[in-house]
Amino acid sequence: xxxxxxxxxxxxxxxxxxxxxxxxxxxxxxxxxxxxxxxxxxxxxxxxxxxxxxxxxxxxxxxxxxxxxxxxxxxxxxxxxxxxxxxxxxxxxxxxxxxxxxxxxxxxxxxxxxxxxxxxxxxxxxxxxxxxxxxxxxxxxxxxxxxxxxxxxxxxxxxxxxxxxxxxxxxxxxxxxxxxxxxxxxxxxxxxxxxxxxxxxxxxxxxxxxxxxxxxxxxxxx
Amino acid sequence: xxxxxxxxxxxxxxxxxxxxxxxxxxxxxxxxxxxxxxxxxxxxxxxxxxxxxxxxxxxxxxxxxxxxxxxxxxxxxxxxxxxxxxxxxxxxxxxxxxxxxxxxxxxxxxxxxxxxxxxxxxxxxxxxxxxxxxxxxxxxxxxxxxxxxxxxxxxxxxxxxxxxxxxxxxxxxxxxxxxxxxxxxxxxxxxxxxxxxxxxxxxxxxxxxxxxxxxxxxxxxx
DNA sequence: AACTGTGAAGCCATTCACAGCT
DNA sequence: AGCTGTGAATGGCTTCACAGTT
Numbered sequence: 001x002x003x004x005x006x007x008x009x010x011x012x013x014x015x016x017x018x019x020x021x022x023x024x025x026x027x028x029x030x031x032x033x034x035x036x037x038x039x040x041x042x043x044x045x046x047x048x049x050x051x052x053x054x055x056x057x058x059x060x061x062x063x064x065x066x067x068x069x070x071x072x073x074x075x076x077x078x079x080x081x082x083x084x085x086x087x088x089x090x091x092x093x094x095x096x097x098x099x100x101x102x103x104x105x106x107x108x109x110x111x112x113x114x115x116x117x118x119x120x121x122x123x124x125x126x127x128x129x130x131x132x133x134x135x136x137x138x139x140x141x142x143x144x145x146x147x148x149x150x151x152x153x154x155x156x157x158x159x160x161x162x163x164x165x166x167x168x169x170x171x172x173x174x175x176x177x178x179x180x181x182x183x184x185x186x187x188x189x190x191x192x193x194x195x196x197x198x199x200x201x202x203x204x205x206x207x208x209x210x211x212x213x214x215x216x217x218x219x220x221x222x
Numbered sequence: 223x224x225x226x227x228x229x230x231x232x233x234x235x236x237x238x239x240x241x242x243x244x245x246x247x248x249x250x251x252x253x254x255x256x257x258x259x260x261x262x263x264x265x266x267x268x269x270x271x272x273x274x275x276x277x278x279x280x281x282x283x284x285x286x287x288x289x290x291x292x293x294x295x296x297x298x299x300x301x302x303x304x305x306x307x308x309x310x311x312x313x314x315x316x317x318x319x320x321x322x323x324x325x326x327x328x329x330x331x332x333x334x335x336x337x338x339x340x341x342x343x344x345x346x347x348x349x350x351x352x353x354x355x356x357x358x359x360x361x362x363x364x365x366x367x368x369x370x371x372x373x374x375x376x377x378x379x380x381x382x383x384x385x386x387x388x389x390x391x392x393x394x395x396x397x398x399x400x401x402x403x404x405x406x407x408x409x410x411x412x413x414x415x416x417x418x419x420x421x422x423x424x425x426x427x428x429x430x431x432x433x434x435x436x437x438x439x440x441x442x443x444x
Numbered sequence: 445a446a447c448t449g450t451g452a453a454g455c456c457a458t459t460c461a462c463a464g465c466t
Numbered sequence: 467a468g469c470t471g472t473g474a475a476t477g478g479c480t481t482c483a484c485a486g487t488t
Binding site: 211 | 239247
């Protein structure tokens with residue numbers, strides 16, 4: 001995972017957006033959906049910021065990168081903005097996922113509703129353990145690893161969830177990349193090396209609880 | 223083993239460290255443990271940086287905040303540095319955790335080895351569902367929520383793992399804070415309001431897969 | 445009056461470059 | 467030589483402040 005100097009290339013009409021901004025966009029969308037469920041139709045940047053602990057200017061700057069939303073004096077139309085954000089994320093369509101590693105975490109994710117609600121459907125699961133192959137968890141039957149490439153091709157799967165032990169992670173990631181996967185949600189505590197064009201988003205829960213104990217441990221509070 | 227604090231700050235009180243740095247410290251520690259397991263005893267900032275996709279200068283700046291490590295011409299002694307990092311995180315001692323919400327994700331975390339390996343032990347679990355109370359998952363028996371405060375006090379629990387549905391998250395967080403919890407690892411897709419002195423670290427998997435699809439979807443590579 | 449969108453300023457984080465140690 | 471620790475420079479992110487719109 002090497003960070004290139006990020007040359008400013010004019011390709012595509014979207015300029016590169018910082019990962020920090022992308023993370024906040026998710027928060028905005030969650031908040032908008034929440035408001036919409038309550039019947040609210042309009043929201044100001046200040047309201048959004050207050051709900052999330054951000055400044056109103058930050059919210060406006062983030063959203064401004066994608067064009068003009070809300071009208072002065074009124075605010076943003078929630079449904080419009082939410083739809084637009086979904087378009088940006090690509091969650092206005094359905095995504096098929098492959099999951100590799102059917103341990104306890106993998107099984108939990110096979111049943112996790114949070115993915116389905118956003119349009120992400122785990123439609124194939126793989127494991128090396130013979131005892132697991134053939135078993136059905138949630139909706140999918142576990143298959144052997146040798147079927148990975150053909151299933152990925154057949155179902156047009158572009159994203160994978162990686163829930164194998166750290167020691168196996170790089171090897172499995174290589175297989176996923178060869179199979180044509182474009183993105184990996186990596187739960188293994190390992191840094192993955194992937195070719196250009198494949199994105200890895202790490203979900204390192206061990207690191208996150210470490211952060212928690214750091215902040216609880218340390219005397220400084222902001 | 224002479225430590226030379228060099229009078230940056232008196233050792234007792236640490237200056238506030240940016241969350242970005244804290245996240246990288248976790249990566250350093252993981253990498254150091256990995257190297258140590260291979261029998262390596264010394265590492266340079268360049269090697270560490272290369273392994274993680276960071277510059278050598280970044281690594282040195284991050285570590286310099288905590289004093290002097292490695293010797294010029296040699297590098298850092300891995301065991302020393304790792305031990306020091308564990309001290310910073312507080313993972314050189316044992317932590318007791320309470321888990322609230324024994325759904326599929328909660329059950330998976332009750333068995334998750336990644337926490338135990340870092341010294342975090344889930345020693346109590348709670349749920350509102352009568353059907354789950356009394357059942358044993360992994361090592362712990364699920365208890366009813368009304369017992370939360372007394373168990374937390376009794377076992378000296380300071381951290382909690384929150385795996386309840388979003389709609390219940392704030393209410394449960396309030397209960398946790400009243401019970402004296404100091405930190406919450408929040409898996410619920412909701413922004414929690416907590417009093418001063420309580421830390422929340424969000425683990426929003428839905429947002430993370432949204433990020434993944436954004437980067438796969440968008441033309442610009444990072 | 446309320447709110448947006450945006451240049452400019454301010455602040456923080458990263459990288460550079462080099463003196464100094466082993 | 468090889469490496470660290472650190473001031474200086476750079477670059478990026480956030481906040482400020484205000485002109486402009488409804």
